[in-house]
Amino acid sequence: MTVTDPAGQVARPYLHGTETDAVAEVLASGQWTHGPQTEAFEAELAAFLGVADVVAVATGTAALHLALLAAGASGGEVIVPSLTFAASVQAILAAGARPRFCEADPHTLSVTADTVAEAITDDTVAIMPVLYGGRAVDLSPIASDLAARDITIIEDAAHAFGSWQGPHRVGATGRLTCFSFDPIKNLTCGDGGAVVPAQAAHLRELRGLGITATSAERATATGYEVTGLGLRAHLGAINAAIGRAQLAGFEHTAGQRQRLWRTYRHALAGIDGLALVDVDVDHTVPFNCVVRIEHGRDRVHAALQLQGIAAGVHYPPNHAQPAFRAWQRPLPVTERLGGQILTLPLHPAMSEDDVHRVAGAVRAVLSSTTAVTA
Numbered sequence: 001m002t003v004t005d006p007a008g009q010v011a012r013p014y015l016h017g018t019e020t021d022a023v024a025e026v027l028a029s030g031q032w033t034h035g036p037q038t039e040a041f042e043a044e045l046a047a048f049l050g051v052a053d054v055v056a057v058a059t060g061t062a063a064l065h066l067a068l069l070a071a072g073a074s075g076g077e078v079i080v081p082s083l084t085f086a087a088s089v090q091a092i093l094a095a096g097a098r099p100r101f102c103e104a105d106p107h108t109l110s111v112t113a114d115t116v117a118e119a120i121t122d123d124t125v126a127i128m129p130v131l132y133g134g135r136a137v138d139l140s141p142i143a144s145d146l147a148a149r150d151i152t153i154i155e156d157a158a159h160a161f162g163s164w165q166g167p168h169r170v171g172a173t174g175r176l177t178c179f180s181f182d183p184i185k186n187l188t189c190g191d192g193g194a195v196v197p198a199q200a201a202h203l204r205e206l207r208g209l210g211i212t213a214t215s216a217e218r219a220t221a222t223g224y225e226v227t228g229l230g231l232r233a234h235l236g237a238i239n240a241a242i243g244r245a246q247l248a249g250f251e252h253t254a255g256q257r258q259r260l261w262r263t264y265r266h267a268l269a270g271i272d273g274l275a276l277v278d279v280d281v282d283h284t285v286p287f288n289c290v291v292r293i294e295h296g297r298d299r300v301h302a303a304l305q306l307q308g309i310a311a312g313v314h315y316p317p318n319h320a321q322p323a324f325r326a327w328q329r330p331l332p333v334t335e336r337l338g339g340q341i342l343t344l345p346l347h348p349a350m351s352e353d354d355v356h357r358v359a360g361a362v363r364a365v366l367s368s369t370t371a372v373t374a
């Protein structure tokens with residue numbers, strides 16, 4: 001079954017039309033794994049971001065995992081907001097570290113210097129700010145303290161490809177930055193990810209089974225050397241080709257996301273009991289449109305569903321998940337947010353009419369809720 005109503009999905013990949021030929025070309029070439037396509041994609045990403053080098057990997061989760069390994073986080077504690085995709089936390093565990101959950105700002109759903117500082121302990125080795133909704137996170141008030149304690153910042157910028165922090169793109173700020181290119185992210189490869197590294201060589205070793213020779217070098221040699229720990233986390237040529245096509249059309253999808261988010265802001269204004277989570281749209285390529293509904297979030301969700309409008313919760317707090325119970329601690333702000341947040345459909349194939357229909361439906365439910373409870 002194909003879903004044709006754009007509002008019927010919270011998120012959906014956008015096709016520029018060039019992906020099919022790009023993939024067909026790779027299939028015909030017979031070189032499907034890491035190779036020239038992946039390397040060309042890395043160079044194009046680096047040029048786009050304005051950085052010296054980018055390491056493409058299989059997924060955003062792998063990007064976080066490898067970045068944590070490269071930063072030497074194993075055995076230590078990594079501060080992460082509870083309000084994130086489970087991938088952030090699983091990457092910490094996979095790297096042999098422990099998550100230390102922290103609060104988020106209710107207006108942005110991102111961490112702040114204060115929510116991070118509150119969570120620091122003697123065991124903290126790294127901090128993983130999640131750039132929620134694509135919005136950059138400013139930890140400069142505690143930057144010197146973090147440096148003095150030798151705490152590494154590893155940005156989970158899975159939502160934030162294309163966004164800006166001051167004069168730099170997210171990723172070009174000098175911090176270790178991880179992107180996801182899964183099907184619903186601002187840029188997609190089908191599945192994919194990237195790390196903007198401090199030390200690209202180590203990350204390339206980690207991503208490719210600890211083998212440093214390129215596939216081109218291996219094709220002409222009789223042996224290869226395994227020089228250290230490595231995972232099977234490379235980005236194949238088929239996925240890289242999709243990413244290159246998507247990157248070439250990025251200005252269009254980024255503009256659409258900003259336009260649709262601004263339309264939501266206008267259309268949702270003045271609804272009692274509803275607040276829009278602010279993404280700082282002038283500097284951000286919005287990944288999502290999230291609202292906080294003080295009372296009756298589940299009622300709104302159900303009413304939208306009845307009208308064929310998709311909505312979701314991003315994310316159920318991780319510190320309450322069974323798998324992460326060992327690291328649970330009271331996080332009252334996040335617990336309250338977990339019952340209030342609702343993600344509305346936002347993806348580049350939507351029209352402004354779609355946005356108005358969604359916003360109108362939300363307004364209608366909340367007006368009737370107010371009438372009933374008043």
Ligand SMILES: *Cc1c(COP(=O)(O)O)cnc(C)c1O
Nearest residue numbers: 059060061085087158180181182
């Ligand atoms: C998507 C996402 C990830 C993981 O990326 P994948 O490419 O799906 O592995 C990590 N963190 C956050 C916040 C995400 O949204």
